Amino acid sequence: MEDEAPVIYGLEFQARSLTAQAAETDRIRFLVGTQSLRSENQVHHIDFDDENNVINKNVFLHREGEVWHISASTFDTSLLTTCYNKTSETKSELRSAVWRLPDDVDPSSPADDHSSSHSPLELLCHLDSGDHDVKGILWHPTGDGQTILGLSEDRILTWDLNVASSSASLTDTITLQSKGQPRLTCGRWNPHHNCAQIATANEATIRGWDLRSKQQTYQMEGAHGQLVRDLDFNPNRQYYLASCGDDCRVKFWDTRNCSEPLKVLSDHSHWVWSVRYNHFHDQLVLTSSSDSRVILNNVVTLSSEPFGHLVEQDDDSDSDSQQDRPQEAPKDGVIATYEEHEDSVYAVDWSTADPWVFASLSYDGRLVINRVPRAEKYKILL
Amino acid sequence: MADKLADADRRKRRDLKSFYGLEGEANGEVPAGGESTKPAASTDPCDINSPHFQPDVYLNKLIQERSLVELMEQEQTMTKDIRSLDSDMQTLVYENYNKFISATDTIRKMKNDFKKMEDEMDHLATNMSKITTFSASISDTLQDRRHQITKLAGVHSLLKKLQFLFELPARLKKCIEMEAYSQAVRYYTKAQRVLHQYSHMPSFQGINRDCDAIIQQLCTTLRQQFKEKESTPKQLAECVDLLLQLDEPPEELCDEFLSHARQKIDEDLQDLDRQIKLQSGEAVPVQEDRPAKAFMNTPMDVLEFVDAGCNGFLSNMCLVIASYNDMFLSRTQTDERLDNIALRKLVLFVNDLMEQYFDFVRQRVQLERETGDNTILVRALDRFHRRLQAMNKLLPDTDFSRAGTEIVSKAAKDRVGHYLQTLKQHFADALTDIRQNLAAPRLVGKHDGVAKLAELLSNMQGSVVEQIKSVLNNLQAFIAADITFAMKPYFRGPFCNQDVREGLVVGFVKHICAVCNEFCESSSDRGSVPPALLLILSRYCIDLENATISYLLTLTEEQFLVEERAAGSPVADLCNEAKSAAQRLLNHFVRVQGLTISQMLRKSVETRDWLNTIEPRNVRAVMKRVVEDMTAIDLQVGQLYEEGVRRERSSDSSRRTHPHSMSQQNKRLQWSYSPSVDNSLMSNIQKLFSEKIEVFSAVEFSKVSVLTGIIKISLKTFLECVRLRTFGRYGLQQIQVDTHYLQLYLWRFVSDENLVQVLLDEIVCSSVHRCVDPVMMEPSVIDLICERG
Incomplete structure (x- = not known):
């Protein structure tokens, strides 16, 4: 299938941050931040033309430093945050800022166009974190708030963003009480329960927090054998959480029962760096690993549609559906393994516009856009 | 002369015979005479005879x-013959004459005698007629009297x-008083018919009534006796x-008899039941008044139990069946229908009781599970x-041996299960032993501690095999030659194959x-298993696969005569299965060890401030x-695995002595002189030509492969950690020193030196990327530092 072939886009620099442009629901768009200590860093605004199978891009300069984490606003397509490395001769600090994409976005410029004149991102405001490194920024999942969360060493920071006045004020700090020097590695905002909860991970422990009471709600000690690298909430089913880590496993949890995972996948042969639920069909779970593979899993038994797509059928198609039904015995398992990368794949994300498209980014700067195999797609739709 | 005489004699006789017309016979006799010429001579006209x-x-x-002379001679002999013949004839005639004379005399004498006899006979006849008349007259006179006498x-x-x-009622009463019941019954049966026949006459009716009453009483007495507990079976019969x-009515009697028998047998069963309760500790011994019963209070072993069952229950059962047969079934006069009913009653009765009995035996045998002694159990079974087989002969229509065999099979199966449990326990103990040994502080130096692994392995192997052997030996008691059920195919087949081979060994x-x-x-998450144990177990599984499994199965098949074709799992x-377990264990070992070292490396990279480090003087x-x-x-x-194959390297022997090869140095020179060149391009090209490195891949069963696996995991972690940091100039140089040091010492462990090389290069390459001020260190300095360290 020609249009099932992956589309590959090469960045000039190494990169490990990737996100879908969350507020964009019509076009397949991704943001990638590069990492280079010695050259000027860039943020690539990728637009994938599904019909022509072409990547269009806009490159913006990110002059502050190399991008370690990037996240797009959930309510304004032009807003994004980065966590960047500010290095000097003696120190290297992780800082974060909110940026605005320049207005004259022309997404139609083809990917192979190497015009050297890139416009810089417009700084909206810096996010003040005191003297602490910021590992990641979380936007409010439903986009109706102006709250931004930041993960910084042992604390969760809350900023109140005012776009109009281009300012952000630190409003709250939740500090993690634990032995040693706990450092949060990643976090995820729970889209359910009125977006009042988030989950964070430090070392091998996953913790849940209530943002209103600022208290820890649950804790999974030793959720993974090694460091936990990423988390993601099931977008359609409450309490369901996926995690991945250095023990090469992906685990699925019910946050009401922290003692045992619901399911464990161990298909990767090295650390799993990223896990993502498909926003529309939550049985599709993507994972990426430093074994340079991306794996698309079918976890239908833990999905919100464990018995297939229960859509009311028209009367005339009843006979067809009845014939089809026995074939639809949903089974968990690996749908596809993507081997287009040659270095560790640190990030993967689904498009927010097209449920069947996703992008993955490996350290050597290769961005690959792939689709869910057609057979699987039809199996879910029909 | 003698010949001549004999010849003459014969001729004489022949002549006589011919005279009396016996010629034909004489002819038949002639050949026996032995003269061959005779038959020819008979027709010869020249034969003078x-x-x-x-x-x-x-x-x-x-x-x-x-x-002429001869003729003369002939003539003489002729005349001589004639003469002798003449004289012969004369003698013959004379002799005959004499005989005739004497015969005539004799006949005359006889004539006289007969005349006398005739007279006497006549006399006798007259006497006889006289006697007859007399006797007739006498009988006539006696006729009347005789009639009277007969009447x-x-x-x-x-x-x-x-x-x-x-007199019958009185007699019967007396008999009953004397307890001579059989006599009474005999009297009654004798009289009964008559009494019934003439029952319309009042006098007989009275007697009949009396008798009936007495007999009724007798019946009740008999039934009383029947119901009494103490009466012996013989009395009952x-x-x-x-x-x-x-x-x-026989049916009623059957029932009564059986219910009576049941009381006794129930007692036996109760005894058995109490034994079981005693054994299982449910019941406390009751104080028994009779000392004879005191032994029932102490728990018996299973053999005693079965004995008690056989002697008490089964014997009584047999007795009941036998007497029942005698009483109800072997009687000739009973009709077919009654026979059937009686037989059915018996079968029901027996089945019911036997079921209870089997239940008890089953319970008792199950209780036997805890103890270790097989022989007693086997003998009991x-x-x-x-x-039971004896029982079968007694009651041909039922088959208790099946139920019995089921119990025996079940017991054997339980035993096998119990042994399996023991084996599992033993295996678990062996593992605990090893754990303790591993955890115990090493007393004499490190080398000794390492040497223990092989020893521990062989200890475990030995003890497990020994244990299995001893279990098999124990189980052989079940198929010993003198055990009857062992010879039955329906026991032996399933026991040997399914229970012992499949259930136990397999x-x-x-x-x-x-377990492996x-x-x-x-435990991957808990990490509580010592890696050395994984290693030992993995080797153990390999040995299982290579030798032990087939050895054990062959041993079992030999000892239990399992046929090859009947054997279950191949x-x-x-x-x-063992091999895959070994593989998994070894992989897990590699993973655990790799993660331990990874953890060390990760911490060391994460906790250091690489930007502000001083110029490297030492290997970290x-x-x-x-x-x-x-x-x-x-x-x-x-200790446990062979060396394994290394990938063939260049024939340049100097490489081994100086591991820091020229190519390596060249590369380093290149870096140090052109740090600004995009290194990723180079490493990408390099990657194009080298295979993708599977980090957590399966390893082979060799030392080199295992160590390669561990090193791969460790170095990959190192790489990933380095990529997350930012380095200053000296930080980079420190990494250079460290990787070179690793290169110096790790190559000897791995199958493919190139692999270490590639990974280490990538680490250096990545740290160059992550370096703010990439200035490489001189290789000679690196060498110096590494040699010093």
């Missing part, structure tokens, strides 16, 4: 053939009978016999089985594999630690 003799022919012949005799006997009838004679091997797999699965499957301690650990692991693995 022949009837066909023709004197002319003879004379002519003589004259023609003989000389009187008849009346007498009738009177006697009547007297008997009249008698009772039943009498009652049957008294026309009591054997006895049980034998007794089950145990599977259990080992399962469990180690890989669950050896190959088990071997595969953690690298030395890594090399030390690798050496220790190398020693451990070397």
Whole structure:
């Protein structure tokens, strides 16, 4: 299938941050931040033309430093945050800022166009974190708030963003009480329960927090054998959480029962760096690993549609559906393994516009856009 | 002369015979005489003795053939013959004459005698007629009397009978008083018919009534006796016999008999039940008044139990069946229908009780599970089985041996299960032992501690095999030659094949594999299993696959005579299972060890401030630690696994002595002189030509492969950690020193030096990327530092 072939886009620099442009629901768009200590860093605004199978891009300069984490606003397509490395001769600090994409976005410029004149991102405001490194920024999942969360060493920071006045004020700090020097590695905002909860991970422990009471709600000690690298909430089913880590496993949890995972996948042969639920069909779970593979899993038994797509059928198609039904015995398992990368794949994300498209980014700067195999797609739709 | 005489004699006789017309016979006799010429001579006209003799022919012949002298001689002999013949004839005639004379005399004498006799006979005849007339007259006179006598005799006997009838009630009473019941019944049965026949006459009616009443009483007495507990079976049999004679309904009797028998047998069963309760500790011994029963209070072993069951229950059962047969079934007069009913009743009764009994035996045998002694159990089962077969002969329509065999099989199966449990326990103990040994502080130096692995392994192997052997030996008691059930194919087949081979040996091997797999699965998160144990187990599984499984199965098949074709799971499957378990264990070992070292490296990279570090003077301690650990692991693995194959390297022998090769140095020079060149391009090109490195891949069963696996995991972690940091100039140089040090010491552990090289290069390459001020260190300085460290 020609249009099932992956589309590959090469960045000039190494990169490990990737996100879908969350507020964009019509076009397949991704943001990638590069990492280079010695050259000027860039943020690539990728637009994938599904019909022509072409990547269009806009490159913006990110002059502050190399991008370690990037996240797009959930309510304004032009807003994004980065966590960047500010290095000097003696120190290297992780800082974060909110940026605005320049207005004259022309997404139609083809990917192979190497015009050297890139416009810089417009700084909206810096996010003040005191003297602490910021590992990641979380936007409010439903986009109706102006709250931004930041993960910084042992604390969760809350900023109140005012776009109009281009300012952000630190409003709250939740500090993690634990032995040693706990450092949060990643976090995820729970889209359910009125977006009042988030989950964070430090070392091998996953913790849940209530943002209103600022208290820890649950804790999974030793959720993974090694460091936990990423988390993601099931977008359609409450309490369901996926995690991945250095023990090469992906685990699925019910946050009401922290003692045992619901399911464990161990298909990767090295650390799993990223896990993502498909926003529309939550049985599709993507994972990426430093074994340079991306794996698309079918976890239908833990999905919100464990018995297939229960859509009311028209009367005339009843006979067809009845014939089809026995074939639809949903089974968990690996749908596809993507081997287009040659270095560790640190990030993967689904498009927010097209449920069947996703992008993955490996350290050597290769961005690959792939689709869910057609057979699987039809199996879910029909 | 003698010849001549004999010849003459014979001739004489022949002549006589011919005279009396016996010629034919004489002819038949002639050949026996032995003279061959005779038959020819008979027709020869020249034979002088022949009837066909023709004197002319003879004379002519003589004259023609003989000389004169001979003729003369002939003539003389002729005359001599004639003369002798003449005299012979004379003597004969004389003799005959004499005989005739004497015969005539004799006949005359006889004539006289007969005349006398005739007279006497006449006399006798007259006397006889006289006697006849007399006797007739006498009998005529006696006729009347005789009639009278006969009549009187008849009346007498009738009177006697009547007297008997009249006396019958009294007699019966007396008999009953004397407890001579059989006598009474005999009397009654004798009289009964008559009484019934004449029951319309009032006098007889009275007697009949009396008798009936008495007999009724007798019946009740008999039934009373029947119901009494103490009455012996013989008495019972008698009772039943009498009652049957008294026309009591046999069905009722059957029931009564059986219910009576049941009481006794129930007692036996209760005893057995109490024994079981005693054994299982449910019941406390009750104080028994009778000392004879005191032994029932102490728990018996299973043999005693079965004995008690056989002697008490089964014997009584047999007795009941036998007497029942005698009473109800073997009677000739009972009709078919009654027979059937009686038989059915018996079968129901027996089945019911036997079921209870089997239940008890089953319970008791199950209680036997805890103790270790097989022989007693087997003997008990054997006895049980034998007794049941005896039962079968007694009651042909039912088959208790099946139920019995089921119990025996179940017991054997339980035993096998119990042994399997023991084996599992033993295996678990062995594992605990090893754990303790591993955890125990090493007393004498490190080398000794390492040497223990092989020893521990062989200890475990030895003890497990020994244990299995001893279990098999124990189980052989079940198929010993003197055990009857052992010879039955329906026991032997399933026991040997399904229970022992499949259930025990195969089950145990599977259990080992399962335990091993469990180690890989669950404990990965907890990390409580010492890696050395994984290593030992992995080697153990390999040995299982290579030798032990087939050895054990062959041993079992030999000892238990399992046929090859009947065998269940094939050896190959088990071997595969063991092999995959070994593989999993070894992979897990590699993973665990790799993660331990990874953790060390990760911490060392994460906690250091690489931007503000000083110029490297030493190899970092953690690298030395890594090399030390690798050496220790190398020693451990070397204890249990072969070296394995290294990938063929260049023939340049100097490489081994100077591991920091020219190519390496070239590369480093390149970096140091052109740090600004995009290194990723180079590494990408390099990657194009080298295979993708599977980090957590399966390893082979060799030392080199295991260590390669561990090193891969560790170095990949190192790489990933380096990529997350930012380096200053000296930080980069420190990494350079560290990787070079690793290069110096790690190559010897791995199968493919190139692999280490590639990974280390990538680490350096990545740190160059992550360096703010990438200035490489001189290779010579690096060498110097590494040699010093």
